[in-house]
Amino acid sequence: xxxxxxxxxxxxxxxxxxxxxxxLLAAGMTLGARDVGVTTRLLFGSCNRALSExxxxxHVLAREPDVWIWAGDNVYGDKxxxxxxxxxxxxxxxxxxxxxxxxxxxxxEVPGYQQLLRSNTTVLGTWDDHDFGVNDGDSHPLRAQSQxxxxxxxxxxxxxxxxxxxxxxxxxxxxxxxxTSEAPASAKRARGRSGVLVVLLDVxxxxxxxxxxxxxxxxxxxxAWLERTLRGSRARAHLIVTGLQVLSxxxxxxxxARFPGARKRLLSLLHRLRVAAPILLSGDVxxxxxxxxxxxxxxxxxxxxxxxxxxxxxxxxxxxEAHSMPTPxxxxxxxxxxxxxxxxxxxxxxGVMSEEAGGVSDTVFAWVMRLAQxxxxxxxxxxxxxxGRERGHGSGYYLGLNVGQVDFTWDAPGGPRVRLSVxxxxxxxxxxxxxxxxxxxxxxxxxEHDRSGQPDTREWKCWPLQSYMELVSTTEVAVGxxxxxxxxxxxxxxxxxxxxxxxxxxxxxxxxxxxxxxEPR
Numbered sequence: 001x002x003x004x005x006x007x008x009x010x011x012x013x014x015x016x017x018x019x020x021x022x023x024l025l026a027a028g029m030t031l032g033a034r035d036v037g038v039t040t041r042l043l044f045g046s047c048n049r050a051l052s053e054x055x056x057x058x059h060v061l062a063r064e065p066d067v068w069i070w071a072g073d074n075v076y077g078d079k080x081x082x083x084x085x086x087x088x089x090x091x092x093x094x095x096x097x098x099x100x101x102x103x104x105x106x107x108x109e110v111p112g113y114q115q116l117l118r119s120n121t122t123v124l125g126t127w128d129d130h131d132f133g134v135n136d137g138d139s140h141p142l143r144a145q146s147q148x149x150x151x152x153x154x155x156x157x158x159x160x161x162x163x164x165x166x167x168x169x170x171x172x173x174x175x176x177x178x179x180t181s182e183a184p185a186s187a188k189r190a191r192g193r194s195g196v197l198v199v200l201l202d203v204x205x206x207x208x209x210x211x212x213x214x215x216x217x218x219x220x221x222x223x224a225w226l227e228r229t230l231r232g233s234r235a236r237a238h239l240i241v242t243g244l245q246v247l248s249x250x251x252x253x254x255x256x257a258r259f260p261g262a263r264k265r266l267l268s269l270l271h272r273l274r275v276a277a278p279i280l281l282s283g284d285v286x287x288x289x290x291x292x293x294x295x296x297x298x299x300x301x302x303x304x305x306x307x308x309x310x311x312x313x314x315x316x317x318x319x320x321e322a323h324s325m326p327t328p329x330x331x332x333x334x335x336x337x338x339x340x341x342x343x344x345x346x347x348x349x350x351g352v353m354s355e356e357a358g359g360v361s362d363t364v365f366a367w368v369m370r371l372a373q374x375x376x377x378x379x380x381x382x383x384x385x386x387x388g389r390e391r392g393h394g395s396g397y398y399l400g401l402n403v404g405q406v407d408f409t410w411d412a413p414g415g416p417r418v419r420l421s422v423x424x425x426x427x428x429x430x431x432x433x434x435x436x437x438x439x440x441x442x443x444x445x446x447x448e449h450d451r452s453g454q455p456d457t458r459e460w461k462c463w464p465l466q467s468y469m470e471l472v473s474t475t476e477v478a479v480g481x482x483x484x485x486x487x488x489x490x491x492x493x494x495x496x497x498x499x500x501x502x503x504x505x506x507x508x509x510x511x512x513x514x515x516x517x518x519e520p521r
Contacts, residue, residue, distance in 0.1 A: 038407045040176045040196060042239065043423075044069035045344045045403040046128065046283025049076050050107040052345040056403050057112020059427040061119070063405065067174055068121050069198065070154070071283040071341065071404075072128025072243030075103040077146075078135050095133035097145050104153040124172050125154050126200040128243030128284055129254075136254060138207040147205070167202035169222050171229050174198060176410060179236060183415035183438035186276075190236065190441065193276055196408060197235035199226070201242040208259070215259040217244075223265070230273045237277040237408065237418065237437055240270075245282045247291040247338045247380050247462060249470070251477035254284060260471060264459055267295060270442055271334065271460045277440040279418065280338035281404065286347045287369065288402040288422040289340040290431055291380035293462035296334075334442050336462055337435065338380075339420040341404030349399040350425065366399050371487055373397050376480040377472050379464035384433045394422070394431030401425035412436075 043065040045056065060068065077095025107113060117123065127150055133140045140146065147168055156162055162170045178194040206219025218226070230238070240246075242256070246266065249257040256263040270278050346352050349366035373381075384392030405421040416437045424430040461470050469476075 038419075039410050040067075040174060040408040041065050042067040042069060042174070042196070042198075042406045043403055044071045044241070044281055044283075044406075045341050046071040046243070047073045047286055047342045047346060048107075048344040049346060050103045050110070052351075054110055054112060054345055055425065056344045056401055056423075057110065057116065059423050060403060061112060061115055062427060063423070064119075065121050065405075067198070068116060068123050069200075069239075069241055069281065070123075070125025070127075071241055071281060072126060073130040073283060073342075074125060074127065074150075074153075075100070075107055076130045077103060077133050078130055090135075092135040094135075094137075094140065095130075095142075095146070097142055097149065100131070100133065100146060100149050104149055108153070122172070122174070123154060124198055124200060124241075125150075126168055126170075126202060126241055126243060127204060129204060132204040136210070137204060138209050143205055165221070167205035167219070167222055168200070169202040169218075169225065170200050172198045172200075173235060176236070176408065178410070179416040179437075180411045181413070181415055183436060186415065186438040186441045186443055189274070189443040190276060190437075193234050193236040195235045196237045196239060197229075197233050198239045198241060199229060201226070201240065203243050210254075210258065212259075214261045216262045217256065217259060218262070223269075227269060227273070230269070230275055233275075235276065236410075236416065237279065237440075238275055239279050239281055239406065241281045243282065244284050245289075245291070245338065245340055246280050247293050247336065248289065248340070248378065249380065249472045250376065250378055251472040251474065257471055264461070267336070267462050268297075268460045270336075271295065271297065273442075275442050277418070277437040278336065278442065279406065279420070279440065280336070281406070282338060282340045283342040285340060285342050286352050287340075287343060288398040288404065288431065289338075290382055290384075290396050290420060290422070290433060291338045291340070292382040292465055293336045293380060294334070294465055295336050295460050295462040297460040335435070335439050337382075337420065337440065339404050339406070339422075341402050341422060343400070343402050345401070347399055347401050350401050368484075368488075369399055371484055372480075375484050375487060377469075377476045379467045379469065379472075382433070382465065384431055391435075392419070392421075392431070392433035394429075396431070398422050398424060398430045400430075402430070405429070 043060055077100040078092045081091040081093045129137045133146045174196040176195045182190045203217040207217050208215035244255050246256045348369040381396030383396050384394040403423050407419040409417045417434050419434040421429045422431040463470050
């Protein structure tokens with residue numbers, strides 16, 4: 001006869017469970033749907049066709065997020081319309097308001113998304129070109145109506161400021177426990193901070209056309225709002241959500257690197273305001289990536305007296321020059337990270353060109369993109385591990401269906417931590433890496449004013465961790481594409497040689513069989 005568990009037995013089992021959880025956490029594993037010790041979890045995704053199968057919602061729900069963030073291309077309002085031989089690009093027909101309204105209604109009826117809406121998860125979002133209405137777009141005669149449809153989809157309150165401005169940008173504070181401790185480097189400026197501020201940028205409504213000299217994404221009204229929002233924030237961490245990648249400088253496709261002035265302005269603003277742990281989240285590229293940079297700016301010049309002569313130090317112009325100077329204090333250095341999650345219904349390994357290319361194999365597109373990732377000069381990518389310091393796992397990119405995950409642990413020893421992960425199409429974490437928030441805080445430097453009391457107008461530059469090249473040059477892109485073509489030709493040649501050998505072997509075998517069959521018995 002089975003004995004009912006006693007109070008001591010229950011206490012012992014709970015203790016054993018806690019011990020097991022601690023061991024799994026120490027080993028970097030997860031227990032059930034949620035990591036032990038994680039107190040705030042945000043998931044985000046982009047590139048979602050409302051009319052396609054949406055398998056990622058099951059994995060989102062299993063991870064029980066506190067917040068879900070739409071990072072752009074939440075539905076695809078524009079449609080494919082063949083290939084333009086004159087320009088060498090795919091033609092797409094802009095969205096209609098009727099079509100967008102129907103797509104948002106369809107998306108709301110997706111069972112997995114309905115279940116998310118019925119849960120306690122907070123849903124936030126911004127848009128990119130396909131839900132804005134025009135592929136790679138910057139102007140759309142129906143953008144005001146499109147904005148209202150998107151905000152209705154997000155259940156934005158009727159009196160929200162986002163309904164009375166030109167653009168869907170906004171911010172939302174996610175409340176969280178105050179960290180139990182802080183690293184010494186951040187202890188002073190982090191005092192009294194708590195929660196995560198999600199900053200949703202709009203890179204479409206006020207964007208300049210590509211090719212515009214000194215082009216901009218945000219428009220002056222949004223820049224002013226962004227500065228006010230960040231200046232007044234007391235959040236312990238900040239998630240800056242933008243439909244297009246910021247750090248990644250591929251030299252092809254869309255991205256902040258195509259408007260270098262706007263990119264520098266954004267990075268300098270984050271540093272000038274000494275933002276607490278800013279983390280960039282982006283979409284658009286039909287794959288997941290983890291990018292990281294080291295950002296530098298010279299300290300204001302100092303006057304030096306040596307041997308009766310007075311001179312002024314010249315700040316370094318490049319990171320290489322900065323490291324070679326005898327006075328390291330001339331340069332302020334900080335870290336910045338960006339997690340890209342793009343491909344909820346299609347990615348480079350799963351139906352990325354199903355509308356345009358029909359039955360072309362996913363294997364072909366996945367192979368081509370994997371070749372590009374390994375050959376092109378895309379230096380900002382970082383892997384999960386860090387030169388023997390085990391911070392995570394996985395390479396710097398993933399080509400399958402995916403969503404991004406951001407976990408904050410406020411009670412971690414030595415100060416709060418954040419773990420950035422990519423959840424793959426089977427529900428597993430295919431890429432993961434953690435940082436302490438102190439490593440990401442932009443508290444260093446002279447702040448908003450230099451030593452003379454004048455406003456700080458220094459230009460911050462962000463470099464790959466292992467390179468002195470900030471942006472990719474046209475020459476590098478051309479060389480990379482040439483190498484990709486050579487590798488592709490080499491692979492085709494190997495396949496052809498293998499096929500010819502197989503045919504020759506088959507002919508030899510058939511010839512031997514015929515010869516053996518013709519011999520007299």
